Amino acid sequence: MPVIEIAGRQVHVNEEGFLTEYDEWSEEIAGILAKQIDIDLTDAHWRCIRFLRDDFKTAGETATSRRVQNVGGIPVKEQFELFPKKPAKKMAYIAGLPKPKGCV
Amino acid sequence: MKRLVVLGGGTAGTMVVAKLAKKLDPKDWSITIVDQDNQHLYQPGLLLLPFGVYEVSDLLKARTQFFPPQVTFVRGEIDRVEPDANRVLMADGKLLDYDYLVVASGTTPRPDQTPGMDDPAIWHKSAFDFYTLDGSVALRDALAAFKGGRLVIHITEMPIKCPVAMLEFAFLADAYFEKRGIRKQVDITYVTPLEGAFTKPVSSAKLGGMLEARRIKLEPDFVIEQVDAEEKKLISMDEREVPFDLLVTVPLNMGADFVARSGMGDDLNYVAVDKETFLSKKWNNVFAVGDCSDIPASKAGSVAHFAIDLFAENFVDYVQGKPMHHKFDGHANCFIESGKGKGLLIDFNYTTEPLTGVFPLPVIGPMPLLKESRLNHMGKLAFRWIYWNMLLKGRKIPIPALMSMAGKRVEPVK
Known part of the structure; x- marks a missing residue:
């Protein structure tokens, strides 16, 4: 697994640039990852990211768009507005989590 | 006497009782299998029926003819499982107590889960699924009557039963219209929530190339918001629109509703199990095999078949308190x-x-x-x-x- 430096810290990523270690993520890193895919994080974005981070801890896998809607209470339509084109993948990328199962 | 109850007499459930009846001594074990009807459907045939390869009668047999004689068949609707009380409640009030439970209740297309999809103005008139017998037969008649226009082949959301079937449908439709001499009048578009034609890079490239060679357009990353039944078009979450004259869709696939009522399912009513042994993550006398589980493999009979080869041997060890040494690889x-x-x-x-x-x-x-x-x-x-x-x-x-x-x-x- 490649190691890259983000915000002065060494982090492990996979071939697509997704962080592979849950604990290497930070809010600062999230901001930088978001910028790389042209997203400025607002409170609404953070609601999704925080849900994904918390849910991963208990569920052991990345929430799908459907789960972010059903459990996290954020409609899929809104996810598309916040993270255009590929919300599930983009949210996971910024939250430092693996791509959700539905995308494999 | 130990009691094994299997919920679902489809591909997976039938293979489970066929295998375990040979391995479990009938003096020590009772085996019961539950289904709501006695009609076993050969599901791979549903893809070919619309093109005239099979008749309905080729695809149906009585479930009971595949159950070994020592297996008891209970016909009826399942209300719920009470996994903490080790029993199954049937809708007619009957109770089935078990020592071990195998859930094999499959997955079902749910057009009602996408707004507009099952609108009576279009459903089974110009919009079809083919993973039900009714849908497949209705689609056969619609294809025969189709004179040209926009054919849209669409997948709602993964996971679905047999992920390659829609590509096969696209290839077969291309050949079918060519044979009828109207291929030039038919505009075919393949609409998918995936990034490409299929789930994995090597096959996605190969199969994508095959779509292109057949002049079938690919519309990837399409997450549907609704079907506009009046104007006959698909609308995505990011407001792309795909108009159709004939829609062939795989609706959202979900596990059985009784799984949800029993508190045993995830967001799509699939039972969470260990992906190598199919043992429930929550109850140590419950397994889930076939399409109804949440293992990250294709929902297909071929997967169920390989899985159950290993499961049956593991089960015999498990009930004797031995470790399950076969680990399924998702084959x-x-x-x-x-x-x-x-x-x-x-x-x-x-x-x-x-x-x-x-x-x-x-x-x-x-x-x-x-x-x-x-x-x-x-x-x-x-x-x-x-x-x-x-x-x-x-x-x-x-x-x-x-x-x-x-x-x-x-x-x-x-």
Whole structure:
């Protein structure tokens, strides 16, 4: 697994640039990852990211768009507005989590 | 006397009772299987029926003819399972107590889950699924009556039953309209929530190329918000629109509602299990096999078949307090019809994507992998006989349950 430096810290990523270690993520890193895919994080974005981070801890896998809607209470339509084109993948990328199962 | 109850008499449930009836002593075990009807449907045939390959009668047999004599068949609707009380409540009030439970209740297309999809103005009139017998028959008639226009082939959301079936449908539709001499009048678009034609890079490139060669347009990353039944178009979450004259869709697939009522399901009513042994993550006397579980493999009979080969042996050890030493690898082996009497074969598992090469033996094959051939098409047709006469009866077929790398090429296809 490649190691890259983000915000002065060494982090492990996979071939697509997704962080592979849950604990290497930070809010600062999230901001930088978001910028790389042209997203400025607002409170609404953070609601999704925080849900994904918390849910991963208990569920052991990345929430799908459907789960972010059903459990996290954020409609899929809104996810598309916040993270255009590929919300599930983009949210996971910024939250430092693996791509959700539905995308494999 | 120990009691094993199996919920669902489809492909997976039938194979489970066929295998376990041979392994569990009838003096010590009672085996009960539950289903709401006595009609076993050969689901791979639903893809070919619309093109006139099969009649309805080719695809149906009584479930009971595949259950070994010592198995009790309970016909009825399941209200819920009470996994903490080790019992199943039937809708008619009957109670089934168990020592071990195997859930094998499959997955079902749910057009009601997408706004507008099941609108009576279009459903089974100009919009069809084919993973139900009614849908498949209605689609056959609609295809025969189709004179040209926009054919849209659409997948709602993963996971779905048999992920390659929609590609096969696209290839077969292309060949079908060409044969009728109206291919030029039919505009075919393949609409998918995936990034490409299929789930994994090597096969996605190969199968995507096959769509292109057949002048079938690809609309990827399409997450549907609703079907506009009046104007006959699909609308995505990011407001793309795809108009259709004839829509062939795979609606959202969900596990059985009783799974949700029993508190045993995830967001799509799938039962959470260990992906190598199918033991429930929550209850140590509950297993889930076939399409109803949440294992990250294709929802397909071929996966269920390999899985149950291993499960049956593990189960016998498990009930004797021994460790389950077989670990399922997600093995799937699927024929893909490509039209004009040809087909492809893919063979893969949790960690190895479908590759090129030959199957099952290195160099001599004889079946080429991820490549069109007549032999693969013959394999697909021969499979119906194998299914009825070998798989459902729990007989061994000469393909190992775990995937083998023999004959596979690891360099990417061009």
